[in-house]
Amino acid sequence: MGTEWINGFPQSNMDKRPRKRPRLTWDMPPVPPSKVLPAIYCGQEYVTGAVSSYAYSSLYYKGMPRNGSPPWRNDDKDGHYVFAIGETLNRRYRILNKMGEGTFGQVLECLDYETKELVAIKIVRSIHKYREAAMIEIDVLQRLAKHDVGGRRCVQIRNWFDYRNHICIVFEKLGPSLYDFLRKNSYRSFPIDLVREFGRQLLESVAFMHDLRLIHTDLKPENILLVSSDYVKVPDYKFLARPTKDGTYFKNLPKCSAIKLIDFGSTTFEHQDHSYVVSTRHYRAPEVILGLGWNYPCDLWSVGCILVELCSGEALFQTHENLEHLAMMERVLGPLPHHMVARANHHAEKYFRRGARLDWPEGATSRDSMRAVWKLPRLQNLVMQHVDHSAGDLIDLLQGLLRYDPAERMKAREALRHPFFTRDLRRCGNSS
Incomplete structure (x- = not known):
């Protein structure tokens, strides 16, 4: 499905830095072209944040069952969760967009039906060592959240759950790296x-x-x-x-x-x-x-x-x-x-x-x-x-x-x- 990026930057330049492997990119969510609204800010062109994905999600996913569980699918050969846009995770989180992928798994942009908040969900591969690492990360995240008053320093964990043998960590949605x-x-x-x-x-x-x-x-x-x-x-x-x-x-x-x-x-x-x-x-x-x-x-x-x-x-x-x-x-x-x-x-x-x-x-x-x-x-x-x-x-x-x-x-x-x-x-x- 073709989309454009909110506040999108030029895409023509290839990555000039050598990399050991592709890294996870936490990027900006997709939006229909008509939603990118130019404005004037302090005498300069200011590109506004677009309308929430919650507002436009029905444009893409009309007719999808709101809380229905998706059909059972086998993981791919590397243990990644196989999903479709518009489906729900754990009957609570509607999948809006894939944000990135890494050796650990993938990150999806989702809508939390309970809070009406956009969140980023890290879905860990169904492989023992990655599941173990994810549980350690959850421990660290909860320790950080306990002491990070106001949540100003580190990304905030919202929730976590085990879904079809995949550890899923729910984070607040942030901007690009x-x-x-x-x-x-x-x-x-x-x-x-x-x-x-x-x-x-x-x-x-x-x-x-x-x-x-x-x-x-x-x-x-x-x-x-x-x-x-x-x-x-x-x-x-x-x-x-x-x-x-x-x-x-x-x-x-x-x-x-x-x-x-x-x-x-x-x-x-x-x-x-x-x-x-x-x-x-x-x-x-x-x-x-x-x-x-x-x-x-x-x-x-x-x-x-x-x-x-x-x-x-x-x-x-x-x-x-x-x-x-x-x-x-x-x-x-x-x-x-x-x-x-x-x-x-x-x-x-x-x-x-x-x-x-x-x-x-x-x-x-x-x-x-x-x-x-x-x-x-x-x-x-x-x-x-x-x-x-x-x-x-x-x-x-x-x-x-x-x-x-x-x-x-x-x-x-x-x-x-x-x-x-x-x-x-x-x-x-x-x-x-």
């Missing part, structure tokens, strides 16, 4: 004042989790969702000298900077085993790659990588290989500390010559790999290419978050006291 926003905005970076607001909220959420002795372990732009899908279209000043007929030289900015963390399927408690590999590649800390074990600081390394990406529009370390990843780190941040290299486990020691110097470029797999490393600038130069004011404060903050030694890395609450957040700078109009 920061990664989706960047991708559909042609990878145009966010203004520094908006990055500041995102960074402040992200660090507050991380500090909140760490206070509860929880480590997220998979922080990345895909797992940070805007609360609202609304955005404003503004001129992109880098291209003002060029024609603007097709709107290519405008960029979109979120109307509201409020964000929440999602995806706690990999979250661990402080007392659990911390020896295995965690984090999506681009945001993985050096201690994880070197097999040194990890703890709270691995989340702060990820935050540093995320802030660079929000400022530049591109992932800082675009790689899928450990040796290339370490070489990129050294290119941007300088050499790895000898004491960390000396303690590298037997899987990682092969990346070093005589146990000291990184085996680079001798160990590079290709010339393309060598070029990918050599084209990277130092951290200071990279920030100054994309940030006008506040560059000095941001560089200093990033140097604290991206310290190799996790024992010396800045903590979340320490980062929140950094001048990048506390200095009395004039705020731009789109930073709130």
Whole structure:
């Protein structure tokens, strides 16, 4: 069924960042074209949030039984639940749209008949290990909800149930992820004042989790969702000298900077085993790659990588290989500390010559790999290419978050006291 996206961004650009596998995208719901209503907001074109799916769902699903159970179907070959638009889950949730899919299962946009609220339901594959992981995630979500007064930091769990051998977790419905926003905005970076607001909220959420002795372990732009899908279209000043007929030289900015963390399927408690590999590649800390074990600081390394990406529009370390990843780190941040290299486990020691110097470029797999490393600038130069004011404060903050030694890395609450957040700078109009 063909649909358009609410507040839809350009779809022509392919994902420029290499990925290990397609990631879940929590996206904006579909709406008939006539429901996207332009308006004027502060002298700029403002794209409004469209009419609720509850209001237009009858246009699509007229004649469907309201609470009838769908016929029994076998799962697909990978254990995913097989559904049809308009059917109900657990006699309460009407399926409106598929929002995304991942290794764990799929996420559906649904209407809750009891509350008349739009919700996102994560339907986990009917495989034992994923069901077990889902129950752990539910435990984490309930722990977070108990302490997150006002529900400002993390996505809120509404309900959960076991349906036809699938664990289903019901969440509040949020807007697109920061990664989706960047991708559909042609990878145009966010203004520094908006990055500041995102960074402040992200660090507050991380500090909140760490206070509860929880480590997220998979922080990345895909797992940070805007609360609202609304955005404003503004001129992109880098291209003002060029024609603007097709709107290519405008960029979109979120109307509201409020964000929440999602995806706690990999979250661990402080007392659990911390020896295995965690984090999506681009945001993985050096201690994880070197097999040194990890703890709270691995989340702060990820935050540093995320802030660079929000400022530049591109992932800082675009790689899928450990040796290339370490070489990129050294290119941007300088050499790895000898004491960390000396303690590298037997899987990682092969990346070093005589146990000291990184085996680079001798160990590079290709010339393309060598070029990918050599084209990277130092951290200071990279920030100054994309940030006008506040560059000095941001560089200093990033140097604290991206310290190799996790024992010396800045903590979340320490980062929140950094001048990048506390200095009395004039705020731009789109930073709130």
